Amino acid sequence: MAALGAPVCTLRALLRELRHAGGRRYRDSPAYRHVLAAFRAHRVTSEKLCRAQQELHFQAATYLCLLRSVREHEALHREYHGKGERSPEEVAGLVGFRLPRQPGGKG
């Protein structure tokens, strides 16, 4: 079984990610409720875990990794791939030009 650390840490981190991903009512979200219910049902908080508890813990750690990685990937994507739409002036400026100014309002 993979080295995962304390289940309660995984649970806390996972709930934190779900809070981040959810809106104001994150506590009511199906995911939040499902994760809490699963941990309660299996009492995954103690040190020694039976097989079912280990499987649940691994699943939770995997889901945590997914949510965290998506969040980090998206942040990087936004930062470096999508600064948003640039105006024509900005785009021209990027390559060292200035747009000409014409009487009558064009440009």
Added chain:
Amino acid sequence: GSCGRRAYAPPGERKRFYQNVSISQGEGGFEINLDHRKLKTPQAKLFTVPSEALAIAVATEWDSQKDTIKFYTMHLTTLCNTALDNPTQRNKTQLIRAAVKFLETDTLCYRVDEPPALAELQKNEWDPVVAWAEQRYNVTIGSSTSILGPNIPASTKETFVSHLASYNMWALQGIEFVITQLKSLILSMGLIDRHITVEKAVLLSRLEEEYQIRRWGNVEWAHDYDLCELRARTAAGTLFVHLCSESSTVKHKLLQD
């Protein structure tokens, strides 16, 4: 209606057009509702999943979208669509064959002679996982510095073929996906069998890259970007496999092939 903030969404994205995301149970399994509309696959089939936990995770992907729907972050949805549409039209035998074929070019089996530091790193990090797989499946795999790679015995391939046949079609799509992401059957089995975490599997898959980066430096954001993306995909694939293989899920009609 339009809210006037943006004229259009960037390519690969679409404005969020729904308020509420909910799950309902239909004849074929669990469905995702975006307001009153039922989610469909790219081939316009009804989006139905065999596992409630999987449906919840998919619903969460849809509900997490803010202004625009970023499809490239919705890995579980994508995996479900692949399982439902089977766009490459492969049957179970073909999927298994594709998966096991990867063993011939498994990352963990291809070793370098030099630089010595990298050769040593590969030995220290990869040997234990290869040894675990050999012991767990009672097979011989080995590794090689030859450009042709290791000589994998036919019996080893047969063992993996037989093992993978015990998974249903949905889980197999997930397994094959993870293998193509990590470029390693051995690492993927390590994940499926819960021997290693996703973070570890990804690190081992990218061992040479990590080594080069540490030696030569990197364009930091590009490295992290690739790393996060690989982690996200691998985590999604692994979770998908496990959720589709649980005994409570397997009983479901959708998974009976």
